[in-house]
Amino acid sequence: MNIRTQASLELGQHQQLVLTPQLRQALNLLQCSTQELDLEIARALTENPLLQRDETPPEAASAQAEMLEHRWAQPTSRTVTDDMPESPAAQSLADHLLQQLHTTRASARDQALVTLLIGDLDEHGRLDFDPAAYTAVLPSSLGIEDEEWQTALRLLQSFDPAGIGARSLSECLRLQLRARAAEWPAAVLATALQLTRHLEDLAAGRWAKLCAALACDRDQLELARQAILRLDPHPASAWTDEAPAYIVPDILFYHAASGWQASLNPALEPRVRVDPDLLAQMEDTTTGPVLRESLQQARLLIAQLGQRRHTILRVAECIAVHQQAFLDHGQAALRPLVLREVAQALGLHESTISRATRLKYAQTPWGVCELKCFFATGVQTDTGEDASAQAIQAVMRRLLAAEQPEKPWSDARLTTLLAEQGFVIARRTVAKYREAMGIPVASLRKKRLSSA
Structure with missing residues (x-):
């Protein structure tokens, strides 16, 4: 059998979108949140010697800021002044538990054991509890018995928040149910306590199997399920070492004579410029290729930041036009809106609208909303x-x-x-x-x- 192969060359034309580094950077800046953009600018300032922050906002922005601040001012709001005391540092979970421990009548020995357990809690407030392992790392002369560790564990688990010191999710939920027993009828509480031992079946929705295992009907099972849903699987989540995050709106919606309008929050606008002193030196001397490249990159970044502001503002203005009723009356008046409508109105691609609304927030009469909240089927x-x-x-x-x-x-x-x-x-x-x-x-x- 002979097998013949034949190769041929053909010419053809086809379209292909190629993302240049400049376009890729512009798209990245557009989808950045305010915090992410600050990091990008900080990196650019570090890498490019010709860039510097422009700390003198234009008069138009200052006037706009005063106007918007006046519109949104609340008569009863407190004014922050330099002589106001700083907010106290947030209390850690360990401090919260130790404070409770010191109010008990536990012996110094028991308090020491509980303190060791507190130090071993994970980020969810749970404990990998092994009395033998604890005893092994302590001097044998102390003669600590397993029962003492069990006593220390029970004491820790009696503290607030309920569920702290649990050895599993199931135990965490049971501790909370017992701590909040007065919130449910006895029958519902008993079923819920049993249900915590069947979490896998609960997650899979095996209702018939659960009803048979717990000897209850579907309604009783649903009440128990609702009780568990009110619990916190991570009781330590309210305590964190991180400072609380506050959302500062990128867009400010305000009411004008012609209706609701949108404006960029001037306090968040990142403004950078080319260092005028270094630029003057470059004009007086022969500039090397490295500095010429830095100047080009600096001007490109400034242009891209301007384009980012322009695009986000156009999208916000389009949203304001479509959602006038929401801004007047609240969520019940929210109109259907999809990315395609805004994209067609502005002559942009849907992906551009998606990037422009990602992690961007707006101040409205009904609170701060992410721009994506204005899009609804x-x-x-x-x-x-x-x-x-x-x-x-x-x-x-x-x-x-x-x-x-x-x-x-x-x-x-x-x-x-x-x-x-x-x-x-x-x-x-x-x-x-x-x-x-x-x-x-x-x-x-x-x-x-x-x-x-």
Whole structure:
């Protein structure tokens, strides 16, 4: 058998998008949050000797800042002055536990053992408890018995926050259930305590198997599940060595004569410039290739930062136009909006809009919101207009808040009430939204009231 091979060359044309280093850097700057952008600029200032921060904002920005500050000022807000005391340092979890330990009547020996256990807690507040291992690292002359370690463990587990010192997630949940036993009927508490030993089946939703194992019906199991959902699997999460993070809005929405407008927060605008002294020296002397490259990179960065500001502002202005009703009335008036609409309105790509809204926040009359929160899918109403899913959920919250506790509304009744307000959606959609809001079915809401 003969096998023939034949090679040929063909010419063809095709389009291919190539990301140049400059374009890649511009896209990276656009998607950076304020904190990430600060790091990028700090790195550029370190690497480029011709760059420096421009600490003198233009008069227009200063006037704008004063205007926006006046618009958003709260008459009852406190003014920060230099003579105000600094906030105290946040208390660590160890300090919080030791403070409780010192108020007990435990002996000095027991307190020493508990102190050792506190030092071994992990970031979730749990403990890898092995009495033999603890004893092995201490002088044998102390003669510490395993029972003493068990006593120290029980004492630690009695402290706040409930669940601290647990040896497993299951034990952590049981400690919290016992500490908060008064919050649930005895039958629900007993079922919930048993349920903590079947967390794998609970996570997998094996309801029939759980009902058989716990000898309870589906409603009782659901009440126990809801009790567990109210617990904290990481009781140490409220204590951290890191300073609390505060969100400073990138965009400020303000009301003008023509309606709601958007403005960049001048306090967050990163401004850099080419060092004028070094630039003058370069003009007076022969410039080497390294400095010429640095000058080119500096000017490119300045241009890219300007383009970033321009793009984010254009996107924010477009959002302000589309979401005037939300800015006036809140979430219940949020209109459906998708990235494609903004992209088409601005003549940009959807990915550019996505980058421009990533981790960017806006100050609104209803609090600080991430720009992505203004994008929502739509549901058609009886008038033919679209309403956002978030708006419908806001209306549902208002309806549920007004229901009679002894006669909670079913999903079918909620569907009818929404239709009366112009939101004609299927009952299964109402159920989906209710579950997304973490609200149980009517029968369980009624049972919770009757058992409370």
